[in-house]
Amino acid sequence: MAAYGKFTDNELASLIKEDDQLAYTEVFLRYSKLLVAHAYRLLGNQDEANDVVQDVLLTLWQNRKSIALNTSLSSYLYTAIRNRIFNRMSHQKIVAKYADSIVNFMEVGHAVTDELIRAKELAVIIEQEIAALPPKMREVFLLNKREELSYKEIALKLDITDKTAKQQVYNAVKNLRLKLTSIMSILPFL
Template identity: 30%
Template sequence: MGKDIQNSFDRIYVMYYSRMLRFAKEYVVFEEDAENVVQDVFLLLWEKREVLDIRISLVSYLFSLVKNRSLDYLRHKVVAEEYKQELSFKLMSLEQLNYTFSSEEEIEKVIANAIDKLPERCREIFLKSRIEGMKYREIAEELNISANTVENHIAIALKKLRVELKDYLPLLLFLVSVK
């Protein structure tokens, strides 16, 4: 099949490009991105023309390549969007962060107030882990509960603290990193 592709690449390109473009646009939405996907597919087809051994119809093969390239593009887009949202959240938090604390005691008071709002058992486990530096296994043994229960309480505490300290993100990051 490799020689056939090499000898008739122009014909294949003209015959299938617009169909592949319409197919890609259904998924990647923007015309420019769809064009890039389809061009990548035809570039791959050209580069591999000598070694290609297509065992299905050419049109099926092209649709499969466009589908896979579209999936790669969309996966990358999702990751990039999540990263962008994360950066936006951090920027907003930093902009809202109140740096008017006059002392470390004020910062500790904000954190202590947030911790005091945790449910009793959750607060106890959180303090043992983050303040006393105990490992989950040690807390579980001391309180006669499973390590999974300790982990669940820590997750709940962090979630509640994230909400409570949303305007003080750097303080929360400090809390999370201390073990």
């Protein structure tokens, strides 16, 4: 093993391509601490720095047959560390954005769902209160509010005066407002 310590980086790289595990071990011993220190400076986290270096060195061994070193072995390793860290940071940003969007959807989606449920419940209560109006008052109110007939049109249709139609709608609205106000005070969730 001591003989491998005398080999240059280029010689070690050539031996690694020929499946020489001792040459790989020498590269590991020669560079792992330096690479971890470099990765730690970039990441600020010792465990992540160790992981990145382990990944790069493992990739070196796994791809030993296909790696073409256009630079020195040390330049290749430092560049690989930097690229792996940048990829990791980019991935973390994407994950964080995705997590934020899920949280936002859950908060907004939940609120929208609650609002829809409350609106439906309120609509049911309003329909019940309209149904509880006296029959003639209910009929005049519905003609005015749902069918959007004027007081004059209601008067002609029901053979009443337009003043009576107006008074019936006024009384219905007043009655509904009172009942709904009391219901809302009892059921504040709506």
